[in-house]
Amino acid sequence: MQPQKNQKIDLNVDYPCPCRRRGRLIPITLTEAFGCDRCQQLFVVEENGYVLEQLSTNYPYKRAWRWIGNRWSVSQPRFGQSYLPVALLIIFGLLIFWLPLALRSPNHANILLWALVAVLLAVLPALMVWLTYRR
Known part of the structure; x- marks a missing residue:
């Protein structure tokens, strides 16, 4: 077609x-x-x-x-006018910077805290995109 x-x-x-x-x-x-x-x-x-x-x-x-x-x-x-690039940048930033910091932590109890903060910061962009595009 x-x-x-x-x-x-x-x-x-x-x-x-x-x-x-x-x-x-x-x-x-x-x-x-x-x-x-x-x-x-x-x-x-x-x-x-x-x-x-x-x-x-x-x-x-x-x-x-x-x-x-x-x-x-x-x-x-246009691609630059959406929240998608911001959301992807935040998620990749978390993976690149926060994950090595969490793994280098000498106290393993802090890993749970680092993971919780990383998950919360990854969910925020997804929430922003959902709120933007819902009807």
């Missing part, structure tokens, strides 16, 4: 709402924006007319979609 190409968003066309609430996007006169008749969300056209971005949002990252002819496709944020 051939991937569909992104199409430029026409400001004079009626589109379905990308929020999947069965609404319709209605162009707002004299602007490069749309409003949904069902969910009352506002959307603006970005990136030379190829990306529709939600204006009012509760998410830490702006939600955006691309029109591929018959439906909206979610436009993924």
